[in-house]
Amino acid sequence: MNAQPSADAPSQQRNAPALIEVRGLSLWYGEKQALHGVSFELFRGEILAFIGPSGCGKTTALKCLNRMLDGVRGLRIAGRIVMDGQDIHAPGVDPPLHRRRFGWVAQKPNPFPTSIFENVAWGARLHGIVRDRADLEAHVEHCLRRANLWDEVRDVLRSKAGTELSGGQQQRLCIARALSTRPEVLLMDEPTGSIDPVATRAIEDLLVELRPDHAIIVITHSMMEARRIADRVAVFHLGRLVEVGPTKDVFAAPRTPEARAFIAGRVG
Numbered sequence: 001m002n003a004q005p006s007a008d009a010p011s012q013q014r015n016a017p018a019l020i021e022v023r024g025l026s027l028w029y030g031e032k033q034a035l036h037g038v039s040f041e042l043f044r045g046e047i048l049a050f051i052g053p054s055g056c057g058k059t060t061a062l063k064c065l066n067r068m069l070d071g072v073r074g075l076r077i078a079g080r081i082v083m084d085g086q087d088i089h090a091p092g093v094d095p096p097l098h099r100r101r102f103g104w105v106a107q108k109p110n111p112f113p114t115s116i117f118e119n120v121a122w123g124a125r126l127h128g129i130v131r132d133r134a135d136l137e138a139h140v141e142h143c144l145r146r147a148n149l150w151d152e153v154r155d156v157l158r159s160k161a162g163t164e165l166s167g168g169q170q171q172r173l174c175i176a177r178a179l180s181t182r183p184e185v186l187l188m189d190e191p192t193g194s195i196d197p198v199a200t201r202a203i204e205d206l207l208v209e210l211r212p213d214h215a216i217i218v219i220t221h222s223m224m225e226a227r228r229i230a231d232r233v234a235v236f237h238l239g240r241l242v243e244v245g246p247t248k249d250v251f252a253a254p255r256t257p258e259a260r261a262f263i264a265g266r267v268g
């Protein structure tokens with residue numbers, strides 16, 4: 001199945017409150033300010049794409065959401081990130097519990113050098129998602145099916161290491177692994193940035209299939225990819241989020257000079 005154009009997206013819950021609300025987020029790595037007053041919302045059932053030149057703060061903004069930067073020396077954050085009505089930096093929030101609500105997928109597929117089964121079972125076991133062996137087996141199968149990988153690996157679950165798969169399969173395994181903790185939000189930092197075009201389309205189709213049950217942010221350098229799968233796009237420039245809106249509107253008529261220049265200069 002090919003990804004449908006975002007205009008046909010059935011699932012964005014426009015009337016529901018935002019799952020995550022980011023307000024005036026600024027961030028400094030020591031002396032260097034990487035984010036300047038970034039504000040946006042993320043809804044359940046949508047794919048939001050972050051686009052913009054390298055070094056403009058896309059990965060940093062993504063890592064703030066699941067508190068992945070906690071503990072980085074010299075880090076300072078101002079502004080608010082609210083998830084389900086609660087400030088994620090409030091004293092009562094337990095960072096590991098907060099992080100469990102997110103799955104992370106990196107640009108370069110990074111499966112564990114263990115079996116395919118273990119790659120997916122690990123997180124579920126760690127977080128007590130499953131009760132017993134039979135439950136675990138069913139859960140691993142479910143996650144691999146959701147990642148559109150089951151049919152390709154069902155016969156080698158325990159005999160093949162995750163690292164022995166092709167690049168595109170490895171990335172789908174990493175998505176299955178991310179799904180194994182039942183995250184509400186999927187954060188994807190250029191998930192198709194290092195795989196071939198056919199494997200890329202498989203990942204894009206998969207994200208569209210996962211959309212109804214998740215809130216997804218995907219960083220991409222491909223304008224075509226953003227057009228194919230994103231409901232909305234956020235354009236970053238030098239640490240600022242300069243424009244956010246429905247994909248077709250932003251591409252057809254970017255309102256800011258920075259977004260216009262970036263979109264005009266990129267074709268692939």
Ligand SMILES: Nc1ncnc2c1ncn2[C@@H]1O[C@H](COP(=O)(O)OP(=O)(O)O)[C@@H](O)[C@H]1O
Binds near residue numbers: 029056057059
């Ligand atoms: N751990 C870090 N320490 C210091 N500076 C960083 C760190 N991570 C990123 N930066 C800087 O913050 C800016 C934004 O980086 P990043 O969020 O990775 O941008 P993008 O993902 O858009 O390429 C860049 O100038 C980068 O060099």
Ligand SMILES: [Mg+2]
Binds near residue numbers: 059
């Ligand atoms: Mg980045």
